[in-house]
Amino acid sequence: MLPVAKCVANAEVNIAVNKPAYQQYPLSPGDDSYDVNVALNKPAYQQYPYIPGDDTFDASNAVDGRKSDLRWNRGQCATSYPYRQTATWWVNLTSVHNIHHITIYFRTNNLDYEFRTYTARRFLGFSVYVSNTTDRSQGTLCFKDNNFTINTIPPVFTTICFVHGQYVIYYNERLPGVVYPDGYASLVSNDLCEVEVYGCPVTGCYGSNNTFPCPDVNCQYCHIETGTCKGCKPGYQGHHCELECDSGSYGIGCNETCGHCHDVSQCSHINGTCLTGCEAGFKKDVCKLDCDSGSYGVDCNEICGNCLSESQCSKINGTCFTGCNAGYEGDLCKTECDRGSYGIRCNETCGHCLDVSQCSHINGTCLTRCEAGFKGDKCNTECDKGSYGTECNETCGNCRDVNRCSQINGTCLTGCEAGFKGDVCKTDCDSGSYGVNCNEICGNCVNESQCSKINGTCFTGCNAGYEGDLCKTGCQPGFFGQDCFEKCIDTCNGCNNVNGLCDYGCIPGWIGYFCNKECDKGSYGNECNETCGHCRDVNQCSNVNGSCLTGCDDGYEGDLCKTREYTNTKVHKKLATYYYQNNILINHTEKNMVKTFFLLCDAITNVVVII
Structure with missing residues (x-):
């Protein structure tokens, strides 16, 4: 009598655990040699994580070796967000492996009824790929479901896939506008509880227990059962991988083209390395990368010059295709402008720099200031009217015409204004001189320092004996002293205009410096040198002409009483x-x-x- 199974309400039990299993088309009947799961604990990824960051549903759950509880929320299954048009999951084997077969454990919730009723419809139409990248289109399609129904799809699926690759990819889709068979869900999800990939753990092996090396020495991947070469090692070709790649090609299947090797015959047929280096303009081992922007030449060891556009520097010889930056010239734009020139194509001429060797070859700036007479960063602007010298910091002197003041040294080219002298007309006339070029001599000013340097005017008046603004005019006859206010005495023949002295003597009858003293009694005439005659009263002898005003003494006659008198007389x-x-x-x-x-x-x- 068979044992009776007791039903427990709401119990979820994995009814497939340790139960007899069946596989259509067994790999090798009775052979379990290919039992190395090369996917175990390898990196995994899934599109649309159910709850990002929650390990309960993480993609890695499908390669962790656990498959005792195939419910969606028990942390043993990779579950994506449901109801999407596509579902993608992949495992990275971390290196290329020779694969024998792939087994997938779908989520069943541990109940075949639930699997058939709810989840199987989302698996229908799935595909399995093996690729060397995460792009399934670049890989090999190992299996595509076109026949399963919800009643025939196995909860544990195995497919033989005699290929080699690094990524095993599960993919399903429900695309808009496509009519799918009955029983297919309208949207898909992953719901993979375990994915096992069996094959050689290392490359170049085949056979029972993966113990035999591939028969052909240069074979990288051979049929895991027969040893027939399925792919040569990089650098080899031919049915038995006995031929090196043709010159100029390398790599897997000799499908890669050698880069810009200095000698293409020295391009490694295995990995494309240029054994004798690259042609000018290229770098790296395989010489396929252009030199970085700004470098050129063999091994890209040369630095581009001052190209107008760095991207327009030839990677081969450094030629600047669009010309040089300001300040440089030549094909390589490494030559600075000649001294005295600057700018684009060195077409600009430096200004009046104090030191032309210190003129910036880039923008013409004078780094050590300007020559006298010029200003501005480039020293090509003359000083403003009225200024001159270094940095135009000097002010022109008293030039007759300020427009004719040299902006270089301040020289007044048309001479000075009245009152100044010297080349720059900044020096007052010497004391005692005035006027244009200081050629005039001051007059008789009371204070010579108070003589106007411009027009000779005596600001504090004239010395005694002179009058007028310039104090150059002597007093009018008959006047003397300060401002000629003093009047000469009438008895002078000629009065000194300064002190009133009678410089030319007195009129007859007078003596003294100022001719203010009559001749002494008994004398008369010029300087009183004449002696009066026989005047009856000597006091009445004219001091001017000697006339005896009251007559002569007896016996004398004449005005001067100097003639003897006879009787008749x-x-x-x-x-x-x-x-x-x-x-x-x-x-x-x-x-x-x-x-x-x-x-x-x-x-x-x-x-x-x-x-």
Whole structure:
């Protein structure tokens, strides 16, 4: 009698554990030699994680070796977010392996009924690929479900796949516009509890227990059962991998083309390494990479010059295709502009730099200032009107025309304004001079320092004896002293205009420096050098001409009383005196009578005795 199974409500039991199993098309009946799971604990990935970061549903659960509980939330299955148009999961074997077969444990919730009813429909139409990349399109399709139904799809699926590769990829899809068979879910998910990949743990082996090396020495992957070479080691070709790659090719299947080797015959047929280095402009072992931007030449050891665009520097010889940056010239743009030039193509000429060798070859800036007379960064601007010298820091002097002030050294090219001298017209005229070029001599100023350097005006007046703004005009005749306010004495022949001295002597009758002293009694005339005659009263002798104003002593006659008097003369004089003293007036007849009398007297003078 068979044992009776007791049903327990809501119990979930993996009914497949340790139960007899069946496999269509066994790999090698009775042979379990290919029992190395090369996928165990290898890196895994799935599209659309159910809960990102939650290990309960992580992709790695499908390669952790655990498959005792095939429910979705027990941490042994890789579960993606449901209801998507595509579902992708892959395992990275970390190196290329010779694969024999692949086994997949689908999520069953440990109940065949639930598997058939709920989850199987999401697996229908799945595919399995083996590839050397994560791109399934670049790999080999090991299996594509076109026949399973929810009733025939096995919960544990195995497919033989005699290929080699690094990635095993599970893929399913429900694309819009595609009509799928009955029983297919409208959307898909992963729900993989374990994926096992069996094959050689190392390359180049086959046979029972993976113990036999591939028969062909240069074979990398051979049929895992027969040993027939399925792929040569890199660098070899031919049915038995007995031939090296043709010159210029290398790698797996000789499908790679050698790079820019210096000598293509020295390109490794295995990995493409250029054994004697690269052609100019390329780098790395296989010489397929252009030199980095900014470098060129053999092994890219040369640095590009100052190209206008670094990307336009020839990787081969460094030629700058679009020209040089400012300040450089030549094909390689490594030559600085000649001294005195700068800029693009070195077409610009440096300004008036103090040291032309310190003119920036890039932008023309004068690094050590400008020559005298110029300003600006490039020293090509003349000083403004009225300034000159280094950095135009000097101010022009008193030039007659400021526009003719040299911007270099300040020289006044048309001379100075009145009152200044020197090349730069900054020096006042010397004391005592004035005017244009200081050629004028100051007049008789009271204070020479107070003579205007410009027009000679005496600011504090003139010295004694001079007048006018310039104090160059002597006093008018008859005047002297400060501002010619003093009047000369009338007795001078000529008065000194400064001090009033009678420089040219006195008029007759006067003596002294100022001719203010009459001649002493008894003298007269120029410098009182004449002696008065026999004046009746010497005090009445004119100091000017010596005339005796009150007459002569007896016996003398004449204005000066210096002539001896005879008798007739005495008569005449006595008679004249008589008439004068008595106010006797005589008519014409009487005058004639008197005259006749006098004539008669004169005639007998020689005989008449003087009384």
